[in-house]
Amino acid sequence: MRDADRVRCTTYIFRDDASLWWEGAEHSVNLDTITWNRFKEIFYEKYFTADVRGRLMREFMTLRQGDATVAEFVKKFDRGCHFVPLIAGDPAMKLKHFMDGLRPTLHNNVMVMRPLVYDIAVAYAFKSEQSLRDIDFENQRKRQQHQNNNNLPNKKPYTGPPRIQGPLKP
Incomplete structure (x- = not known):
């Protein structure tokens, strides 16, 4: 175009x-x-006045995911790329800056996949985040199920094996 x-x-x-x-x-x-x-x-x-551009550059250079979702982090990252063309224009630097900003768990999961470009790293980060959510959901479901089983009203406590009383007849 x-x-x-x-x-x-x-x-x-x-x-x-x-x-x-x-x-x-x-x-x-x-x-x-x-x-x-x-x-x-x-x-x-x-x-974007010069002071606003400077502030946005500094924010981008120190950008970390923290508690944000991958989608929120990517949005901030992509916005910041407009103000730091030196990093945004170099695919290897862009990938490194993105990876360095990911929270440690996601960073490790994405690094295992060894992405070579930013877009692939983003896709892996989304998949990793979803996997972690699925694991958390499954763990919560198991805890809830365990809690529900322990709260059954008619459940008798376990008292050991039954005892036989009286003499045994052959």
């Missing part, structure tokens, strides 16, 4: 303030020759 077409597609979905801003901004650019990078510069200057 040509850069000018990317710009047109992007600006087509602008709403509210962004739409009004673009109506004014498009008069100062040639839509047939604008590059995608130049469009992003114009957009970022308007909506």
